[in-house]
Amino acid sequence: MAKLTKKQKAAAAIVDSHKFYDLDEAVKLVKEAASAKFDETIEAAFNLNINPKYADQQLRGATVLPAGTGKTKKVLVFxxxxxxxxxxxxxxDYVGGKELADKIMQGWMDFDVVVATPDMMAVVGRLGRILGPKGLMPNPKVGTVTMDVTKAVNEIKGGKVQYRTDKAGNVQVIIGKASFDEDKLKQNLLAIFNTIQKARPASVKGVYMKSLTISSTMGPGIHLDISSVAAPKA
Known part of the structure; x- marks a missing residue:
């Protein structure tokens, strides 16, 4: 196990790993714990009471964060x-057809998101082994296979994020940067929280969200009291 740096130890000291913080406290702490020299990314991690082995309990989609992600993504469109x-x-940033697919086959990967019109999927299909493992393969479920390329590009540039459950039923999503003010981080967290909540599979019984944690790139995880997120202070 890697040793903690002095800054990481100091950040961990201000967070009680056994406490569940309300929304305001958690967002304030995650900013305080982000002490790296670079602008750390803030992520939210949901642990859900689902079984991804069943097709009807596999969550995958996208939503636009109201305050953006803090990063301008390079978009490739087929x-x-x-x-x-x-x-x-x-x-x-890049638009084309077979010539772009050939560049990707040769190792070029200078882009963050791939969008394709349906009539170009025959060209994109052969890139599945390259784009698939990186989560870059266009998919209609997240709006990246579409004829409305203007909307797709505008949303991605404006802060659209994708979410997907892993094998253990977890979902990790970027909610901004440490440089964001607290209100922006809260807006983004509430946006993704509501999106995940609405995506609850009908077959799930009992508690749906088992835990919610936010953290910065180098900071400790901060556990949230989910009820404070579901009903934030006015």
């Missing part, structure tokens, strides 16, 4: 004809 022009006008 499109042709007038849709190619639309993607360029919307601000896509």
């Amino acid at each position: 499109a042709k004809d007038h849709k190619e022009d639309e993607a360029k006008a919307a601000g896509a």
Whole structure:
């Protein structure tokens, strides 16, 4: 196990690992615990009472964070004809077809999100082994296979994040940067919380969200009192 640095020990000292903090306290603490020299990313981790072995309990989707992610993503769009022009006008970083697929096959990966129109999936399909493991394969469930490339690019540039359950029923999502003010982090956390809540599978019985933790890149996990997120202070 890696040794903690002095800064990490100091950050851990201000967080009680056995306490469940309310929304305001948790967001304040996660900022205080982010002491690295770079602008740390803040993530939320949900542990859900689901069994991903069953298709109807596999969560996957996307939502736009109201305060953005703090990072401008490079968007690659596979499109042709007038849709190619639309993607360029919307601000896509790279737009094209087979020539981009060939570059990717040769190892080029200078992009964060891939969007494709349905008629280009035959070209994109052969990239599954490369894009799939990295979570970059276009998928209609998260809005990255679409004819509305303008909307897709605008949402991604505006702070759209994807979420997906892992094998243990966990969902990890970026909610911003340590440099964000507390209100922006709370807005983003509430947005993803409500999205995950609405995505609750009908077959799930009893408690749905077992735990919710937020943390910065180098900071300790901070456990939230889920009831304070479900009904935040006015």
